[in-house]
Amino acid sequence: MSFFTSANLDIAREIVSRYPVPRSALIPLLHLAQEQHGWVTDDAMREIADLCGITPAEVKGTGSFYEMFKFGPVGSYLINVCTNISCMLLGGEELLDHAQQRLGVKTGGTTDDGMFTLEDVECVAACTEAPCLQVNYRYRLRVTNNDFDEMIDDIRAGRVDDLPQHGTLARIRQRIPTDKLAGVVHPDDAREAPVWLARNAAEDSVVG
Amino acid sequence: MATNGYVAHAPGYVDNEGPKIVSERFGYADSFTLARFEATGGYEGLRAALARRPADVHDEVRSATVLGRGGAGFPAGVKWGFLPPGKFPYYLVVNGDESEPGTYKDRLLMERDPHQLIEGCLITCYALGLTQCFLYVRGEMALAQERIATALNEAYDAGYVGRNILDTDFSVDIVLTWGAGAYIVGEETALIESLEGNRGMPRLKPPYFPAAIGLYGQPTIVNNVETLANLGWLLVNGAEQYKSYGSEASPGTRLFAVSGHVRRPGVYEVEHGVTTFRELIYGDNFCQGIREGHELKMFIPGGGSAPWFFEEHLDLPLEAGPVGAAGSMLGSGAIVVMDDTTDAVKATLRVVRFFARESCGKCTPCREGTTWEERILQRILDGEGRHSDIDMLLDIGDNISPGPYPVAANPHEGLEAVPFPPKQTTICPLGPSSVAPIVSTIRRFRHEYEAKITRRDSIPVRAQGVFVTECSSD
Ligand SMILES: Cc1cc2nc3c(=O)[nH]c(=O)nc-3n(C[C@H](O)[C@H](O)[C@H](O)COP(=O)(O)O)c2cc1C
Ligand code: SF4
Numbered sequence: 001m002s003f004f005t006s007a008n009l010d011i012a013r014e015i016v017s018r019y020p021v022p023r024s025a026l027i028p029l030l031h032l033a034q035e036q037h038g039w040v041t042d043d044a045m046r047e048i049a050d051l052c053g054i055t056p057a058e059v060k061g062t063g064s065f066y067e068m069f070k071f072g073p074v075g076s077y078l079i080n081v082c083t084n085i086s087c088m089l090l091g092g093e094e095l096l097d098h099a100q101q102r103l104g105v106k107t108g109g110t111t112d113d114g115m116f117t118l119e120d121v122e123c124v125a126a127c128t129e130a131p132c133l134q135v136n137y138r139y140r141l142r143v144t145n146n147d148f149d150e151m152i153d154d155i156r157a158g159r160v161d162d163l164p165q166h167g168t169l170a171r172i173r174q175r176i177p178t179d180k181l182a183g184v185v186h187p188d189d190a191r192e193a194p195v196w197l198a199r200n201a202a203e204d205s206v207v208g
Numbered sequence: 209m210a211t212n213g214y215v216a217h218a219p220g221y222v223d224n225e226g227p228k229i230v231s232e233r234f235g236y237a238d239s240f241t242l243a244r245f246e247a248t249g250g251y252e253g254l255r256a257a258l259a260r261r262p263a264d265v266h267d268e269v270r271s272a273t274v275l276g277r278g279g280a281g282f283p284a285g286v287k288w289g290f291l292p293p294g295k296f297p298y299y300l301v302v303n304g305d306e307s308e309p310g311t312y313k314d315r316l317l318m319e320r321d322p323h324q325l326i327e328g329c330l331i332t333c334y335a336l337g338l339t340q341c342f343l344y345v346r347g348e349m350a351l352a353q354e355r356i357a358t359a360l361n362e363a364y365d366a367g368y369v370g371r372n373i374l375d376t377d378f379s380v381d382i383v384l385t386w387g388a389g390a391y392i393v394g395e396e397t398a399l400i401e402s403l404e405g406n407r408g409m410p411r412l413k414p415p416y417f418p419a420a421i422g423l424y425g426q427p428t429i430v431n432n433v434e435t436l437a438n439l440g441w442l443l444v445n446g447a448e449q450y451k452s453y454g455s456e457a458s459p460g461t462r463l464f465a466v467s468g469h470v471r472r473p474g475v476y477e478v479e480h481g482v483t484t485f486r487e488l489i490y491g492d493n494f495c496q497g498i499r500e501g502h503e504l505k506m507f508i509p510g511g512g513s514a515p516w517f518f519e520e521h522l523d524l525p526l527e528a529g530p531v532g533a534a535g536s537m538l539g540s541g542a543i544v545v546m547d548d549t550t551d552a553v554k555a556t557l558r559v560v561r562f563f564a565r566e567s568c569g570k571c572t573p574c575r576e577g578t579t580w581e582e583r584i585l586q587r588i589l590d591g592e593g594r595h596s597d598i599d600m601l602l603d604i605g606d607n608i609s610p611g612p613y614p615v616a617a618n619p620h621e622g623l624e625a626v627p628f629p630p631k632q633t634t635i636c637p638l639g640p641s642s643v644a645p646i647v648s649t650i651r652r653f654r655h656e657y658e659a660k661i662t663r664r665d666s667i668p669v670r671a672q673g674v675f676v677t678e679c680s681s682d
């Protein structure tokens with residue numbers, strides 16, 4: 001039983017190794033699972049539980065608190081329309097209505113062909129560019145009904161290249177070269193003051 | 209749309225005239241690269257810090273009075289002083305969870321100038337002896353995560369982050385980490401819970417600051433992205449120069465996002481404490497007034513959690529003191545402007561629904577109260593309201609936040625302002641925040657509520673779906 005591909009398993013282990021306590025890697029690993037599969041499966045949760053040293057129930061119990069994690073299939077493209085105050089003032093709710101009609105699904109629904117899932121979303125920090133939406137967490141700003149229709153057509157026709165599969169967040173990962181690693185700091189390590197604080201005892205400023 | 213082979217910058221930022229501290233590099237297409245950062249004085253602040261004693265760096269920040277930009281406006285230098293001496297290790301947690309309705313500035317800072325943020329983290333860790341830093345970015349902000357990951361990779365390779373930074377004895381790792389869609393995780397103790405791999409629910413206070421007990425039970429500094437973004441500039445230019453901008457109580461500059469019904473919405477870097485709401489909303493250099501043919505009805509001065517302001521507040525400066533005395537807060541630097549087409553009840557419902565959805569559910573007054581507030585507002589808006597609903601809304605609010613709730617004066621009815629902040633029966637301020645729009649609009653636009661409710665009374669009882677039988681009097 002292995003959910004993660006071997007490449008992703010290496011990434012998962014590296015992520016875990018950056019935190020003093022493995023459980024801290026829980027959210028990043030759930031994202032990694034979602035990136036690989038589009039949503040979080042039971043197998044994924046079992047494997048994440050092993051990696052974090054907790055039970056699968058704890059993984060689900062924590063993961064289900066967070067709206068971004070999907071525990072069942074969703075469309076290849078997740079469309080989140082903002083209807084919070086700044087967007088509402090400039091037509092966010094009307095845009096969501098239009099999106100429902102155009103896609104033929106209600107908020108929360110997925111189109112029959114499995115292409116699109118439509119959701120409304122709370123403020124995504126683009127308030128000056130209202131109304132806005134995100135597709136797989138990439139922004140579309142000052143969206144008119146026409147823009148929306150064109151976007152759907154373009155995605156269906158494969159004319160859009162800035163949208164990775166649902167679940168993919170940053171396409172560039174942090175890597176810490178081993179020779180540059182300062183070291184994970186465990187809370188229980190009885191620790192002296194970090195060495196550089198000794199400079200405070202110096203009479204004058206020290207030049208580094 | 210690509211510029212120089214890069215993804216175009218997210219729009220929103222307006223490069224207006226005035227002093228710039230944190231948005232200085234925003235105009236460059238490659239503002240987020242190490243090459244641009246170094247070419248424009250980047251990491252000079254880190255060098256300046258490393259040339260001094262850590263305690264002196266702390267003093268510089270303390271004397272500059274760098275106010276926290278996350279919402280509470282607490283001075284960073286003072287908060288840093290709450291670390292219990294000797295209880296190592298200490299951690300730094302960076303709050304990049306920006307999700308307060310109307311707030312749009314941390315995302316710009318992370319996408320456009322990630323090295324500036326990294327430099328701020330390094331200066332903080334050096335000054336206080338923090339030995340690991342976690343940079344927590346909101347889950348939905350994929351590009352910000354990408355830019356920070358790239359910047360960290362560059363900075364590690366160039367020796368700015370990690371072991372023996374710039375060949376000194378200073379070493380610290382910065383770990384990029386992220387959330388997954390929950391507003392409440394922006395509250396600092398919920399953020400720490402989330403970072404520990406738990407549901408993002410705020411912790412009981414006291415302790416009031418994670419500086420006492422934070423990540424993994426250790427002393428932890430939590431600061432907002434914008435707060436830290438100021439530090440590189442501060443270390444190069446000094447506290448005196450910093451204080452030459454803004455007012456005495458609120459020195460420096462601050463990013464304000466102005467959205468809604470204005471002609472030129474945008475994120476503006478403005479002098480803190482001296483610029484007024486009127487200048488920002490109406491000034492040529494800023495938003496240039498309300499959209500064509502309309503007038504101001506009301507505005508939110510500090511993000512979704514803030515009580516609302518009106519015409520007569522326009523001449524207040526963007527400063528915590530006067531804004532608090534007038535019944536609201538500057539919060540997270542988010543101003544939402546609403547013109548005369550706005551339905552006060554509908555706008556109230558929209559903000560309240562946000563809090564109802566985002567309540568973490570830990571305390572009963574918030575979990576139940578915000579849900580009831582939403583339902584009652586919805587039925588008023590649907591023409592199904594009852595006359596007792598207005599009092600019921602206020603009563604529910606009083607359960608979440610007892611006593612007079614902070615609210616603006618209503619000069620038309622001779623009602624005085626109630627100063628900020630509210631009291632709370634809850635663990636965190638989210639529940640009480642839901643009361644802000646309700647109290648603000650009932651006090652000012654009660655007639656709009658009543659008009660919607662009376663409309664229902666004019667509908668024949670039979671049409672309301674109630675079965676009525678005629679009674680005879682004998
Ligand atoms: C409900 C709630 C949400 C919050 N959201 C954020 C947020 O998204 N970003 C942020 O920096 N601070 C947020 N805060 C404030 C943080 O708790 C904390 O005060 C802040 O991060 C400290 O940084 P500063 O002192 O640099 O401002 C929130 C507070 C509450 C009560
Ligand atoms: S006030 Fe609301 S969001 Fe805050 S801890 Fe209580 S239930 Fe959670």
